[in-house]
Amino acid sequence: MRHIIRLSYDGSAFCGWQIQNNARTVQGELENALGTLLGTPVQVVGAGRTDSEVNAVNYIAHFDMPDSVSINAEQLCYKLNAILPREMAVAEVSAASEDFHARFDARMREYHYFIHFRKDPFCEKYSYRMRYPLDMDKMNEAAAHLLGEHDFSCFEKVGGNNATSICTITEAGWSTYTPTHAGLLGAPCKEGEYIVFKVRANRFLRNMVRAIVGSLIEVGRGKKDPAWIAELIEKGSRSDAGSSVPGKALFFTGAEY
Numbered sequence: 001m002r003h004i005i006r007l008s009y010d011g012s013a014f015c016g017w018q019i020q021n022n023a024r025t026v027q028g029e030l031e032n033a034l035g036t037l038l039g040t041p042v043q044v045v046g047a048g049r050t051d052s053e054v055n056a057v058n059y060i061a062h063f064d065m066p067d068s069v070s071i072n073a074e075q076l077c078y079k080l081n082a083i084l085p086r087e088m089a090v091a092e093v094s095a096a097s098e099d100f101h102a103r104f105d106a107r108m109r110e111y112h113y114f115i116h117f118r119k120d121p122f123c124e125k126y127s128y129r130m131r132y133p134l135d136m137d138k139m140n141e142a143a144a145h146l147l148g149e150h151d152f153s154c155f156e157k158v159g160g161n162n163a164t165s166i167c168t169i170t171e172a173g174w175s176t177y178t179p180t181h182a183g184l185l186g187a188p189c190k191e192g193e194y195i196v197f198k199v200r201a202n203r204f205l206r207n208m209v210r211a212i213v214g215s216l217i218e219v220g221r222g223k224k225d226p227a228w229i230a231e232l233i234e235k236g237s238r239s240d241a242g243s244s245v246p247g248k249a250l251f252f253t254g255a256e257y
Contacts, residue, residue: 001065002100003073005030005044005080006092011055012125012248013087018049026050026088030061033084037076038069047102047255048109051207053247055126058091058254062102100257108170108256111209113197114249122181123194128249134220136174136195142219142226143172145233146199146212154236155215157207157244167208171200174216207244215242 007030015023019031027044034042046061065071071079077093084090114127115134123129146169153165174197182189197213215232218224232241 001067002062002096002098003065003076004092004094004096004100004102005061005063005090006094007059007061007088007090008057009055009059009089010087011050011053011250013085014052016050016052016054017046017056026056027061029085029088033080034063036083037071037079038066040066040069042066045102047106048204048252049206050252051210051247051250054250054252055248056252059252060102060106060255060257062096062100102255105257106203106255108200108202109204109252110198110200110254111204112251112253113199113209113213113245114251115195115197116179117193117195118188118190120179120187122187123179126249126251127194128246130217132221134195134217135222136176136192136220138222138226139174139216139220142216142224142229143174143197145226145230146172150233152205152208152233154232154238154241155208155211156205156238157211158238162205165205167201167203167205169199169201171198172212173198209250210244210247211238211241213250214245217245218242 009026014026017026019025019028030044031042042063044061044063073093077090080090115130116123116127117130149168151165152167156165174195176192177194177196179194181187219226
């Protein structure tokens, strides 16, 4: 019977989601844990590939429970958390229809990218520190050019094997936020010292969000005009766009089905 797993993971411990030879991955750890508990090899399919160091909250995956195994979803969730590494946590295991597919049935996926401007020991692991100011208004003006259906090959990692580079972005923008240690514990924090980029699309290409953020930073620094993003999408290549930002500050934050 097909089951859905909802989990979160700290990407700093893994070389991405997808299983690889001689590398620690989220998919590999999950398949090993399920295989141990169910007594048979199990293949897990995820909502999408995340790169090395990229984190996830409410990530969705599915697997097929062997008919010979008798264990309910609640017990399986408990036992998975008992043997999975501390960088992974399963929030829920639930039964699904036999034709459910974590990757192909997802209609929308969402990512957040975090940036901070002051030295902050509580953000270093999961946020990208900027040592120069950024014009958030111009970055949002530039981000508006991302909306809609476009060929986003200019933001795709060279060598990607996607059948198409066309995606539809429905939301893209920057906003300020107050981190928990500032709002709850009273750590020093000024308006605008912590910002986050949120983007939603029906699908994403390999390295796409990190390349988009890197390009928007070029605009925020005043090196490029906001309209440059539209030019990139229309006729640019990956070498024309901005550099990819570090994966540690990127979070997969959900999928809609």
